[in-house]
Structures are given as C-alpha cells and as structure tokens.
Amino acid sequence: MAHSSKKLLLRRRPRRLRASEGVRRLIEEHAVTVRDLIAPVFCKEDGAREEIPSMPGVFRYQPQDALRFALDLHERGVPAIALFPCIPESNKDATGSAALDSDGLIPRVIREIKERAPSLLVIADVALDPYTTHGHDGIWNSETEEIENDVTVGLLCNMARVLGRAGVDFVAPSDMMDGRVGAIRASLDEADLERVGVLSYAVKFASAFYGPFRDAVGSRRAKGYLDKRSYQLNPANLREGLLEAQLDEAEGADILMVKPAGPYLDVISKVRDRTLLPVAAYQVSGEYAQIVAAAQNGWLDLEATYREALLSIKRAGADMIFTYFAPLFVGMRDSLTT
Ligand code: PBG
Numbered sequence: 560m561a562h563s564s565k566k567l568l569l570r571r572r573p574r575r576l577r578a579s580e581g582v583r584r585l586i587e588e589h590a591v592t593v594r595d596l597i598a599p600v601f602c603k604e605d606g607a608r609e610e611i612p613s614m615p616g617v618f619r620y621q622p623q624d625a626l627r628f629a630l631d632l633h634e635r636g637v638p639a640i641a642l643f644p645c646i647p648e649s650n651k652d653a654t655g656s657a658a659l660d661s662d663g664l665i666p667r668v669i670r671e672i673k674e675r676a677p678s679l680l681v682i683a684d685v686a687l688d689p690y691t692t693h694g695h696d697g698i699w700n701s702e703t704e705e706i707e708n709d710v711t712v713g714l715l716c717n718m719a720r721v722l723g724r725a726g727v728d729f730v731a732p733s734d735m736m737d738g739r740v741g742a743i744r745a746s747l748d749e750a751d752l753e754r755v756g757v758l759s760y761a762v763k764f765a766s767a768f769y770g771p772f773r774d775a776v777g778s779r780r781a782k783g784y785l786d787k788r789s790y791q792l793n794p795a796n797l798r799e800g801l802l803e804a805q806l807d808e809a810e811g812a813d814i815l816m817v818k819p820a821g822p823y824l825d826v827i828s829k830v831r832d833r834t835l836l837p838v839a840a841y842q843v844s845g846e847y848a849q850i851v852a853a854a855q856n857g858w859l860d861l862e863a864t865y866r867e868a869l870l871s872i873k874r875a876g877a878d879m880i881f882t883y884f885a886p887l888f889v890g891m892r893d894s895l896t897t
Pocket residue numbers: 684686688696733734768769770771772773787842843844845
C-alpha cells in the first residue's frame with residue numbers, strides 16, 4: 560500500500576516539545592543531581608580492599624581506605640555516605656554484642672571521617688544483622704523461635720547512642736522492630752544527643768533484592784534462606800507500608816525511607832503524597848547487581864540504564880537516594896569495567 564501524504568490537521572502535536580535538545584531541556588520535569596545521592600560504604604577491619612563478587616565495582620574497605628573513598632566522594636559533591644560493617648565471624652554472637660562496642664569498627668570510622676570531613680554527612684545503620692551469628696536484625700529466642708521485639712529495641716537504643724557519641728549525623732534503624740523509632744529518639748535525647756537525626760527505614764520490605772548486600776556484610780547464611788518476614792513487610796502490602804510510615808513519623812523520625820526503590824515506586828509515590836517529611840529511597844544491592852550484570856553481558860547500556868533507574872526513583876517522589884552507583888555518577892569509574 561502506498562503511503563498517504565495527506566497532512567493531519569492536528570491542534571496538538573506533542574512532538575513539538577521533543578524536537579530539539581533545547582526544548583527538551585526546557586520542559587524537563589525531574590533531574591537527578593549529585594546532591595540527591597547517598598553512597599553506601601562497606602567497611603572491614605584490615606587488608607586490601609575486597610570486591611564483593613555479587614556487586615562488581617563495590618568494595619569493602621579497611622578504615623583508612625574507607626576514609627579516602629569517602630573523602631573522594633565528598634570532594635566530588637556527594638553530600639552523604641551510609642556506613643555498613645563486615646566483621647569477622649569470630650566477633651559475632653547470638654546477641655550481636657559487637658554492635659555496642661564504642662571502639663568497634665563503625666564508631667572508629669565515624670570518628671575518623673567526622674574529624675577529617677565534618678561537612679560530609681555520615682549515616683549509620685541501626686540493626687544487629689552484621690553482628691549476629693544467625694544474621695537476623697534482632698534477638699532470636701530459640702524456644703519461641705521468634706525475634707524478640709522489645710528486648711531488641713533496648714539493644715538498638717544502646718547501639719544508637721554508641722553511634723551518636725561517635726559523631727554520626729543520622730542513625731538509620733533498618734531492623735523493622737515495632738516502636739524502635741520512638742525509643743531511639745528518646746534514648747538519644749536522654750543522652751544529650753538531640754542533634755543526631757533518625758532516618759528511618761520506615762517501609763522496608765522482605766525483599767529478595769537484598770541478596771548481594773548480605774554477601775557484602777557477611778550475613779548470608781550458607782544453609783537455609785534468611786527469612787525476615789516476621790519483621791520486614793510483605794511485598795504484597797501497600798497500606799501496611801503506609802501505616803509503618805505514619806507510625807515512624809509520629810514517633811519522631813526526621814526522614815522516612817522506602818526500600819527497595821525500583822520495584823516499589825508506587826510506595827515511594829504514596830508515601831510522598833502522605834507526609835511532609837523528606838522521603839528517601841534505597842536502590843538496593845540487587846537492583847545494582849541486575850543492571851551491572853546485564854551491562855557486563857553487553858545486554859544493557861550501563862550508564863543510560865542506571866541513570867534512568869535513578870531518575871524513575873526521583874520522579875516517584877524520593878528526595879534522596881541511597882545508591883551504589885554514586886561513585887560512578889561522580890566519575891569514579893576505576894573500579895567498574897564493562
Ligand atoms: C540490614 C540491612 C539490609 C540492607 C540494609 N540494611 C539487609 C537486610 O535487611 O537483610 C539491604 C541493603 C541492600 O540490599 O543494598 N538490616
């Protein structure tokens with residue numbers, strides 16, 4: 560069939576606004592900038608930096624290297640980092656007592672960083688999983704076979720104080736115990752640590768996308784699936800997630816986080832609509848791993864894909880994004896070859 564050359568009489572031609580780079584930029588609604596990014600940093604006690612096999616381009620650093628990495632990110636404009644420990648199995652126990660050591664790995668790294676770069680915001684997780692032999696975020700009662708909520712919250716309060724005294728800017732409870740935000744807020748205030756903020760992992764789902772992170776902090780258990788469904792949210796539930804956000808806000812959280820990010824854009828958007836607090840989103844390890852793996856196979860364009868993924872998270876309503884792509888975003892690409 561021959562092509563008809565008949566002109567359509569169209570009042571609206573949306574393509575006019577896409578015709579040139581200039582007009583495309585003019586009407587752009589959302590953008591990701593370096594100021595939106597929070598870079599996770601994995602720390603370990605000593606030795607050369609180690610690449611995490613399931614997260615190519617992401618490393619564990621000993622304290623001096625972690626400091627150098629953090630300073631480099633900061634100089635390139637990244638406003639905040641989030642610290643995670645990987646401690647030797649021999650330092651773990653059933654109650655995660657190493658988490659309460661004021662001279663432990665993370666408190667030492669916090670002190671170093673805040674001394675050298677006071678304007679770099681430092682966020683530290685509050686949860687027991689990197690410190691427990693069983694890899695759970697709380698205290699495991701082997702008789703009832705349950706994670707004990709209130710006992711765990713007591714420990715988390717102590718952990719938050721240890722991090723606060725070390726100089727952390729925000730503690731980030733990632734454990735999903737009930738009532739922990741209010742308890743941590745009160746406990747910080749009692750210890751004259753009212754300057755320390757609470758960035759709550761408010762809406763955290765029991766997600767398969769955390770797999771590579773558990774390699775990174777050494778909490779993946781060889782036998783058996785680490786089942787956190789008795790405290791993390793069911794991925795099927797939106798309303799329950801919104802309720803968690805509401806509770807954390809009422810308990811005094813300064814910033815509410817949704818996690819993971821990409822598969823939960825609807826949740827980010829709804830939380831954004833319902834709160835006046837800043838909303839954070841965590842583009843988690845599995846979201847990083849899937850993009851990088853596909854790029855390494857030549858199936859996706861790394862740069863374009865990860866930028867699109869970050870943009871979607873911003874568009875959904877996140878004010879800030881925890882992302883393993885932060886170093887790449889600011890041009891630190893020595894580590895990742897595709
Ligand atoms: C620990 C914690 C997890 C993540 C951040 N803090 C893992 C988990 O809950 O099992 C996941 C981050 C990621 O996958 O990048 N409570």
